Amino acid sequence: MEIRQLRYLVTIVEAGGFTRAAERVHVAQPGVSAQIRLLERELGQELLDRSGRGVSLTDAGAAVLPFARAALRAIDDLREVADELAGLMRGHVRLGMVTSCGVPDMPLLLERFHRDYPGIDITLVEDDSHALVDQLRDGTLDVALIALTRKDPEGLTLSVIADEAVVAAVGYGEPLSDRESVGLGALEEHTLISMPVGSGMRDVLDEACTAAGVRPRIGLEATNPSMLARLAARGLGVAIVPESTADEHTETVHKVRIVRPSLRGRLAMAWRTEGQRSTAARALVELAGGVPT
Template structure:
């Protein structure tokens, strides 16, 4: 008894037709028929009733079918197990991350490398829009990105950090006498922000649009610490993660109200799951570490 005989038998049973079954297994129809005949001779019973317009299972065929399916499933499981082990020995994982963050992604990658030294890891920096595009086209297996205002239903999201989005000004700025500012209070003021495509900028743009105005962006920089330095020089109002706005002694933080804005960092991967065993193992480790 050969596995291909069981495969052909199961396929004919499911298709109820030799021609369609042959097309599905990419074998000429006479070859499929011959192999099933050999299987029947070995078992001493006809498995298929060929007398009608459609092929039907005989009583013996109906009894054999579950065992044939189980045998094929067992072989497929053994093959996947070997592929998983091989992938964790000689695999590859492509990871993306936003330029500036306070998540211990290096620690995660170091631990994973210690356990799977044969897996090649590549790390790419970019803004959140670029990282989402990489996840969608398959060039990235996972990414640490900033959550924007848009929903990403095709991706799985594990929120790692969530905090308020805060305005910050220099100590000598006219707003430094206040503890908060409504969003409309930033209208026409020079703002210092991350570029389009970043999570915080997405929240700012959407909130301003809902309030009926466009933010006046005077300066852009790719990392929050640079925004803080520009604001400390009196060049405008920086839009920052709350932790950065309140950690700089040169800045005065202002809570944004009506509405309050919140952002965060998340690990994301395709909703259908990564393709490689190594990527699946890395994501599982990340879920344990960050979740």
């Protein structure tokens, strides 16, 4: 069994087929296919189902995949430890980021990281928090910036780097624009503009509404908090946004605190509790803790 065979297997699954995998590893497709056949012959099991239009894992392949990923992580860790002992700082970190997250400033974070550790390559993945948590758990990602709800995800260690109120934003002259606060239950009477299902802020809103027996009427959805505020400024509804977003749009929207209960949005750097973090991942987590929000 060779390391490249395991790497090819993982790449085929992540890329969705032999052709794209071959492009990623810069090897001709027949060479990739031949190595997978050798791996299957050694294990005595077919790992990939090639009978359909695409390629999918067999039951044996699904059982082997986590171990293949773990083996590759171990090899990467071994190389990074050797580099550290030699006084080097090389490696690769796979970073996830919650969709349309503006806190902290991710380009600024990556700029500082690259300046401090120019030998470390970064793969950046953007997705909703639920998907990022799954990718952390299965080892696809090393570390991720995720949005938290009332219940922290199990199996992950968290470093909270942002914690702020979630508020309502309304256009001037619209209902609630003369209010400083509004009860969560009263929002039933208004059309809401919110992040989509799967986003951390939407989870916070939905969990609070469920607990309070409130049935919100979501009229519009957008993935960018600033867009929510801009839609509210046009009189299209009440935007549910982070307080910092409302503060950035004070010329066009009025900020209303949500009470009974109040809502808070939290962002955290997260990584697997079990298993060794790579040197690169540890360096990124440490740097993120010092980035201003």
